[in-house]
Amino acid sequence: METRNIGIKDKICCKHVFKSFTDLNGNMTEVLRDINLTVAENEFLVILGPGQCGKTTFLNIMAGLEPPTSGEILLDGEPIEGPSPKRGMVFQRIALFPWKTVMENVAMGPKLRGIPKKEREEKAAYYIKLVGLAGFEKAYPHQLSGGMKQRVGIARAYANDPEVLLMDEPFGHLDAQTRYQMEHEVLRIWEQARRTVIFVTNNIEEAVYLGDRIVLFSRCPATVKAEYIIDLPRPRQYTDPKFLELRQEIAGKTDLAL
Numbered sequence: 370m371e372t373r374n375i376g377i378k379d380k381i382c383c384k385h386v387f388k389s390f391t392d393l394n395g396n397m398t399e400v401l402r403d404i405n406l407t408v409a410e411n412e413f414l415v416i417l418g419p420g421q422c423g424k425t426t427f428l429n430i431m432a433g434l435e436p437p438t439s440g441e442i443l444l445d446g447e448p449i450e451g452p453s454p455k456r457g458m459v460f461q462r463i464a465l466f467p468w469k470t471v472m473e474n475v476a477m478g479p480k481l482r483g484i485p486k487k488e489r490e491e492k493a494a495y496y497i498k499l500v501g502l503a504g505f506e507k508a509y510p511h512q513l514s515g516g517m518k519q520r521v522g523i524a525r526a527y528a529n530d531p532e533v534l535l536m537d538e539p540f541g542h543l544d545a546q547t548r549y550q551m552e553h554e555v556l557r558i559w560e561q562a563r564r565t566v567i568f569v570t571n572n573i574e575e576a577v578y579l580g581d582r583i584v585l586f587s588r589c590p591a592t593v594k595a596e597y598i599i600d601l602p603r604p605r606q607y608t609d610p611k612f613l614e615l616r617q618e619i620a621g622k623t624d625l626a627l
């Protein structure tokens with residue numbers, strides 16, 4: 370079983386990140402304004418903010434899918450300049466290859482990186498088991514529930530050996546019960562296979578349940594409005610008075626509806 374301790378080393382460092390988009394008519398929309406933050410190695414950081422505030426844009430810049438307009442993001446001291454398997458993405462709507470099995474979907478990244486079949490299938494099998502899908506290796510995506518597809522998405526991201534996992538509202542479209550279950554599961558997986566995680570959500574409860582720390586984004590253009598260290602022991606209880614107090618405190622600072 371692999372374990373990694375939360376490090377004290379800075380893994381990611383965002384310095385004065387600004388992002389604006391310009392449409393075909395030349396109109397500019399400023400989406401991110403002077404974002405500065407650091408993320409420690411193996412930390413579970415949650416970015417909480419209202420819809421359309423710029424959370425996905427920020428993750429896309431971290432993933433190297435979009436350049437910032439100005440500023441920079443460093444990973445282990447090196448500027449992020451494009452996509453890399455070091456940064457795995459998990460999306461709200463997991464796009465699996467429908468004609469490929471769970472095993473083939475999870476092993477796809479290592480296959481593209483030229484990992485030999487036996488090795489990539491062993492790796493995929495390890496992560497399929499870790500996410501609780503042992504026995505479903507030969508299933509096709511249409512045979513899986515929404516929660517199971519998200520598990521495949523998480524296994525697929527892990528199979529690329531990322532150092533950082535970027536999770537963009539991964540449970541946003543799941544029903545409430547499956548969502549609670551997946552929040553619990555993502556922590557179990559992270560505790561067994563520690564990585565630096567940046568998890569984006571617009572759900573305060575989810576943020577308090579999951580995060581070592583919450584960075585609160587304002588409405589668009591997003592700025593860092595507040596930060597909260599969540600030092601409640603895990604597993605956290607939604608009904609714990611301290612949990613509710615924190616939720617209330619954060620809610621008072623947000624533009625989010627409760």
Ligand SMILES: Nc1ncnc2c1ncn2[C@@H]1O[C@H](COP(=O)(O)OP(=O)(O)OP(=O)(O)O)[C@@H](O)[C@H]1O
Pocket residue numbers: 390391398400418419420421422423424425426427571589
């Ligand atoms: N490629 C683009 N071109 C122009 N505008 C864009 C582009 N990508 C995002 N935007 C705009 O940036 C703003 C922030 O979008 P973004 O998807 O980053 O927000 P979000 O906080 O992730 O939203 P949600 O919580 O609803 O997913 C929106 O107004 C969006 O229309």
